[in-house]
Amino acid sequence: MNHKDIYEPLYKDLAESHLKRWLNTLPQQIEEIFNKNIPGKHGSLETWLETIAELPDITPSTVNLNSPQIEIGKSDIVDKKTMSELESKLRQFEPWRKGPYQLFSLDIDTEWRSDLKWDRLIDKIEPLEGRRVLDVGCGSGYHSWRMVGKGARLVIGLEPYLLYTMQFYAIRKYIFPALNNCCPLYILPLTFEQVPQNLQGFDTIFSMGVLYHRKSPFEHLIGLKSALRQGGQLVLETLIVDGAKGYSLVPDDRYAKMSNVWFIPTVDTLIHWLQRCGFVDIELIDVAVTTSAEQRRTDWAKFESLNDFLDPKNNSKTIEGYQAPTRAVITAKRS
Secondary structure, three states: HHHHHHHHHHHHHHOOOOOHHHHHHHHHHHHHHOOOOOEOOOHHHHHHHHHHHHHOOOOOOOEOOOOOOOEOOOOOOOOHHHHHHHHHHOOOOOOOOOEEEEOOOEEEOOOOOOOHHHHHHHHHHOOOOOEEEEOOOOOOOOOOHHHHHOOOOOEEEEOHHHEEEEEHHHHHHHHHOOOOOOOEEEEEEOOOHHOOOOOOEEEEEEEEOOHHHHHOOOHHEEEEHEEEEEEEEEEEEEEOOOOOOEEEEOOOEEEEOEEOOOOEEEEEHHHHHHHOEEEEEEEEEEEOOOOOOOOOOOEEEEOHHHHHHHEEEEEEEEEEOOOOOOEEEEEEOOO
16 A cells, blocks of 8 residues: 555645645655554554555455445455455454445444434535535544545545554555546545644535544634635534533543543534634534444444443433433534
8 A cells, every 4th residue: 555646646636726735734744654653552554554455456346335334346256265364354453433334245344333324414414516525533434435425526534543544445445446546535644633724625524523522622613614615514413412502511531431522512502602613504403312223332343332331220321420422413604
């Protein structure tokens, strides 16, 4: 996997767009990451790149990016030995959190049924066809692939956890050839904070499952607005709690066993935050309680999941006694 070859088409695209100022920093950021053997909880960059290179060379005849389970070579017949090798290599990227995917006859049953969230919002946002899209905290890129399936002109995902970025590149190895080596999707191993301020170049920005991890939600929202073009749309998905305007839960220590949860607002509070940050046309499009049909432990993600985070005697509460995870999706625009 040659990262220079992968990102060069992106650099050319950026140079011809309102995002060209990003080129002042982006190539150097990418070089620094790929030139370091960065260790992580589940492995290292060098090991993951070697594993991607060792994945069996199979070119799928078809790819379906609009299927709930992204289908790669569904109708292709691959011998058992090759399939066993494929599964063995892909399991080196566990845990798989966002999906699901099907590679030939192999089902990657991820912790999250990310298709359920997608189905709740896709028909309620502005069409993605022809748009430049930023997907903040994209994980393995499941939703980013779905954006490509909806005709986005360019999708850039941000995912600072290298394991999830490498999962994307493992999947990409099979999708890319099936799309004639031409796909407008790039995942960058960066945080949103590493993106230059005030780019004003994206038509749509998705920030899903990110806001409650930020110590300053206002800073995050203002940053998202500054990256949007005038009239561009934000699709914001985050945890919320019941309550009045002005209230926001600040957990004492952990929320659903997560130590990095800082603010969980009510819907009215969240809308007020967006208003204070200068967004307009704010609309609540979905509220859903997270269930074990959407988030659960699987053979591809064997660690604790939703059922372990809830009070075993009352699943309407987290194990700490807070309201169980409930998520809202809100759209808003930059004026």
